[in-house]
Amino acid sequence: MCVVNTALSVMAYDYPTEKLSVYVSDDGGSKLTLFAFMEAARFATHWLPYCRKNNIVERCPDAYFKSNNSWFPDTNRIKMMYKNMRVRVENVVQEGTISRDYMTNEGESEAFSRWTDEFTPQNHPPVVQVLLEQSKDKDVTGHTMPNLVYVSRGKSMNLPHNFKAGALNVLLRVSATMTNAPVILTLDTDMYSNDPRTPVRVLCYLLDPAMDPKLGYIQFPQIFHGINENDIYGGQLKLEFQIEPSGMDGLVGPSYVGTGCFFRRGVFFGGPSETPELNQDHLVNESINSKEVLAVAHHVADCNFEKKTKWGTEMGLRYGSLVEDFYTSYLLQCKGWKSIFCNPKRPAFLGNSPINLHSILNQIMRWCVGLLEVAFCRYSPITFGVKSINPLTGLCYAHFAFWPIWSIPITIYAFVPQLALLNCASIFPKVCPSKHSLASQL
Ligand SMILES: O=c1ccn([C@@H]2O[C@H](COP(=O)(O)OP(=O)(O)O[C@H]3O[C@H](CO)[C@@H](O)[C@H](O)[C@H]3O)[C@@H](O)[C@H]2O)c(=O)[nH]1
Ligand SMILES: [Mn+2]
Known part of the structure; x- marks a missing residue:
C-alpha cells in the first residue's frame, strides 16, 4: 500500500492533469503490485476530484486519513472507499493470488495472463500496462485523469x-x-x-x-x-x-x-x-x-x-x-x-x-x-x-x-582507550613541562 500512496500523492498534484503522467516501476515483477495499481486507478477517479474540490493539502490518502483533517460532506464516503481498497489489496496479498472475483473486466484478466509459469522475478519479459489514459479516462466529475502506467522491466x-x-x-x-x-x-x-x-x-x-x-x-x-x-x-x-x-x-x-x-x-x-x-x-x-x-x-x-x-x-x-x-x-x-x-x-x-x-x-x-x-x-x-x-x-x-x-x-x-586502560598503558604522551610551555607560547 505504501507504493500506491506514493503514486496517488503525485497523481493528485495541483497541476493540469492532461500534462501529468505517472510511471510505476515494479522491479519485483509481481502481479499483486499490478492488481494494487488497478485498484488505485479506480480509487483515484474519486480521490483526485475530492482533493481538488476541497483544496486538500495532504494528498497522500494514508497520511490524510491518519491525520485529523477537516471534515467535508463526502469525507466518510471517500474514507470508506480507501478502506475497501486497502482490504481488497491486503486480501489478495495474503492469498498470494488474484481470484476471478477480484477482476472487473476482460482487460484485467488478460493483463494477468502474462504471468505464466515461467515468469519469475529474476527472469521474465517486460510488462507495460496502461492503467489510466488521459485521452480516455475521466474522473467521477468528468475531468481528465493523468496517465498511469505500470512498468515491470x-x-x-x-x-x-x-x-x-x-x-x-x-x-x-x-x-x-x-x-x-x-x-x-x-x-x-x-x-x-x-x-x-x-x-x-x-x-x-x-x-x-x-x-x-x-x-x-x-x-x-x-x-x-x-x-x-x-x-x-x-x-x-x-x-x-x-x-x-x-x-x-x-x-x-x-x-x-x-x-x-x-x-x-x-x-x-x-x-x-x-x-x-x-x-x-x-x-x-x-x-x-x-x-x-x-x-x-x-x-x-x-x-x-x-x-x-x-x-x-x-x-x-x-x-x-x-x-x-x-x-x-x-x-x-x-x-x-x-x-x-x-x-x-x-x-x-x-x-x-x-x-x-x-x-x-x-x-x-x-x-x-x-x-x-x-x-x-x-x-x-x-x-x-x-x-x-x-x-x-x-x-x-x-x-x-x-x-x-x-x-x-x-x-x-x-x-x-579501553584496551589501554585494562593494560595500564597510556595512549597519550606524558605532559612534558618544556613542551607544555612551548605549546602555550604558541
Ligand atoms: O534493484 C533495485 C533496488 C532498488 N530499487 C528501488 O530503489 C528505491 C530505493 O531503495 P531503498 O531500499 O529505499 O534504498 P535506500 O537505502 O533508502 O536508498 C537511498 O540510497 C539509494 C542509493 O544511493 C538511493 O537510490 C535512494 O533514493 C536513497 O533513498 C526503492 O524505491 C526501490 O524500489 C529498484 O527499483 N531496484
Ligand atoms: Mn529508502
Whole structure:
C-alpha cells in the first residue's frame, strides 16, 4: 500500500492533469503490485476530484486519513472507499493470488495472463500496462485523469540488471516513447508528496529566463517521518540531506539523492538516438494504449535493449556504483550541469527511513560499498572531479566518496582507550613541562 500512496500523492498534484503522467516501476515483477495499481486507478477517479474540490493539502490518502483533517460532506464516503481498497489489496496479498472475483473486466484478466509459469522475478519479459489514459479516462466529475502506467522491466538471469539505475533507465525510455515530457520527477516507493504545489515551484526555476540554461535538476531534501522518538540511530540524516546540500548549493549545486528530484529530461538523453522514439523532439500523437506505441515501449523495456548502447555510461543513470544517484549527479556536474537545492518550509516530500539496527546496517553497508566504488574509480573526485567541476565541489564529492574510510579511525578509537586502560598503558604522551610551555607560547 505504501507504493500506491506514493503514486496517488503525485497523481493528485495541483497541476493540469492532461500534462501529468505517472510511471510505476515494479522491479519485483509481481502481479499483486499490478492488481494494487488497478485498484488505485479506480480509487483515484474519486480521490483526485475530492482533493481538488476541497483544496486538500495532504494528498497522500494514508497520511490524510491518519491525520485529523477537516471534515467535508463526502469525507466518510471517500474514507470508506480507501478502506475497501486497502482490504481488497491486503486480501489478495495474503492469498498470494488474484481470484476471478477480484477482476472487473476482460482487460484485467488478460493483463494477468502474462504471468505464466515461467515468469519469475529474476527472469521474465517486460510488462507495460496502461492503467489510466488521459485521452480516455475521466474522473467521477468528468475531468481528465493523468496517465498511469505500470512498468515491470524485462529481466534475465544472464544479464546484469544494474539495480535501481537499471530500473530508472527503463522508466526514462518507456516514458520517452509514450509521453516524453520535458521534466521528470523521480520518487522512491517509501516517500510521498507532501505538497501539491511542488511542480509549480519547480517550474519557477526551470522557466526563469534569467536562470542558467545548464540547470539540470532541482533536488528537495529527504525528510523522514515515523522515526523512533529519540532517533537513536540518527535516522534523520540531517547533515547529509539538509545541511551539506545547502553548502553545495553555494557552489554549482547539490548532488542527487535518488528521490524527490526534478530533472530536465535532456540531462539523461545525450545526442541523437538510434531509436527515433527516444529522441528529445519525439512527439507522441497516438494513444499510449495503441499497439504501435506499446510495442516500442516493450522493446525499450526489454533486458536486451541496452546491449551495445551508451545507456549507463553516457546516457541515463550511470552504472558502476551502488549509489547510482551520487555517481550520476557527480558525472553530470563534471559535464557542466548545475543543480539547485530547494528546501521549502513545508517539506515537499516525506519518507520512511530504516528504524531497526539490521536494516540500518544493511543500508550503510550498501552506501559504503557504493561510495568507495566512486572514490576508487577512474573518475575519482579527488583526481578527476577537482579538475572537471571546480576544486571546491570536487572536494565536496571527495568528502562523501571517502566517507566510509572514517570507519577505520572510529573503530580504533572505540577499542584502544579501553584496551589501554585494562593494560595500564597510556595512549597519550606524558605532559612534558618544556613542551607544555612551548605549546602555550604558541
Ligand atoms: O534493484 C533495485 C533496488 C532498488 N530499487 C528501488 O530503489 C528505491 C530505493 O531503495 P531503498 O531500499 O529505499 O534504498 P535506500 O537505502 O533508502 O536508498 C537511498 O540510497 C539509494 C542509493 O544511493 C538511493 O537510490 C535512494 O533514493 C536513497 O533513498 C526503492 O524505491 C526501490 O524500489 C529498484 O527499483 N531496484
Ligand atoms: Mn529508502
